[in-house]
Amino acid sequence: MARILVVDDATTVRMYYRDVLEEAGFAVEEAVNGFEGLEKAVAESFDLILVDVNMPKMDGYTFLRQGRTMPELQAVPAVMISTESAAQDRERAYAAGANLYLVKPVRPEVLTEVATVMAGVAP
Amino acid sequence: MTAPFNPPTPVIADSDFVRFRDFFYRKTGIMFADNKRYFVDKRLQERMQATGQIQFRDYFNTIRFQASGEEFQTLVNLMTVNETYFYREEYQFRCLVQSILPEVTRRKRPGEPVRIWSVPCSTGEEPYSIAFQLLDTWAEVDRYDIEIVATDIDTTVLEQAKRGLYGDRAVQHVPKATLERYTRRVRGAYEVIPDIRESIAFARVNLSDPLSTRQFRDFDVVFCRNLLIYFDDASRRDAAQTIYEALRPGGFVCLGHSESMSRISSLFDLRKFAEAIVYQKPLSAEA
């Protein structure tokens, strides 16, 4: 079963991703900020990461930048999902190591499709 | 004659449990699975009765808004098993010897001491465990001067720590040979030998006051286990700042097994070793 790590400080957002993705057959793990995301990612392996931008203690860019230097996270596909839709936010996300940038709120069918394509494993 | 007032057991609804669980997770990093429901409910009910609250909502407001944060602390205490004994979370001491100290000493000049801070040291089990483990298992132990500083905010426990006298239960995880080497029997109890007791510097410190800790500097490793989880957000950040300032660049912090730096501070980096996950002041940091 493909495993997805969801990193977002908003409880309802994490619940939403979890419900949609579990319904589609994925296994989901949660973290409330980038630092906890790194802690989870060194403890177990994931096929895809969904990460928010603004979070306490460690933001999404820092999470991606640090993650890309760690063996456990170097090659895991990552989708940055943000409320910020300006062009420079998109560029920053890719510079930090994101493979795809989406603007919130994400429709459930988009989430499922992105996860299916990007996790690289059947759900 | 009236029957003694016997408050009914408060009801924790499914939605209450979920709301509490998410709040507790956000604050502490501890996540209760559904199969912990009974464990959590019992403790919530116990505290609601103790504080005279019947509605979960009122109790939830108390733990969220109480200015002193006292009730939240009490609850955390109940939800985590907090016991002090020798060799508690022994994997971290193994990590100290096998991974942390080899890295720390690679950067040392000859003659430079290795400095370790145990805070809070409580009644002394932790700093003595560190001493025992270093003497027993660190091959390089005789090549360095090792300074262990042990502090607590509570002077009563500090006096006990200095005294170094323990019952069977406290030392049950210490290997027999180690116990024989580093303690002697005193009326059925175990007393840490004077050589070791006198080698540890005990002092009183309030970790949340950065100005009171300014003489604590140049540490290589800080053990700060099972303390910050009880603090509110602002005090956690203060304490983390103090620890940061007390460490040398590249120095390490070990937290308790149920604590995560992700709820405490953004100043440290994550380091994964074979034995444990620990935290590090960036090597590039200015002292």
Added chain:
Amino acid sequence: MALVRKHPAAPAPAPAAGDPRAALEGATAAERREAAHLLAGDPGAVDPLADRLDREADKSVREAILLALGRIGTEAAAERLFDLLGSEDVWLRNAAIETLSEMDAAVIGALDRALSDPDSDRRIFAVNILVSLRHPTAADYARRALAEDDHVNVVAAAIDVLAEIGTPDMIPEIEAAAARFPDAPFLTYAARAASRRIA
């Protein structure tokens, strides 16, 4: 034996002589952190602290200044922290949000303005402050965003706050807010999840 005792109180560094305001501009990070600690009790130091924060590059000094501003805890300190919500520096704006959420009543005055900011991201940050705020009107500010804001992500943030601090009487408002965005299935989901939780 390799263990040696060294009393921790032996050589304490001399306290910074003179004005901590001057030391805020000192050459070493340790000096500037110490200055920030010393100024944490001085309500008149808000501007020098906040001005230094704008120029400060060392993360530990920035954290010390943020903690000092939080500890000063006045409305003036909150105002300067609110200004940082628009910062391009993502660490700084998130650390400012955390600090504000620890300042309780002092942020109430500035919240009104922050919730009417033309920038939707700043409004989201202002709403995010509410979840940890120890203040009886925190939920009312979230309700205001719920009722008035026309940006979907601000309303989503308000629902997320009320999922933790809301009361059952707010459920109709939460549902009404989600109904204003029929094309956002996430809001419908969040409203249902929040309502279930606070029912």
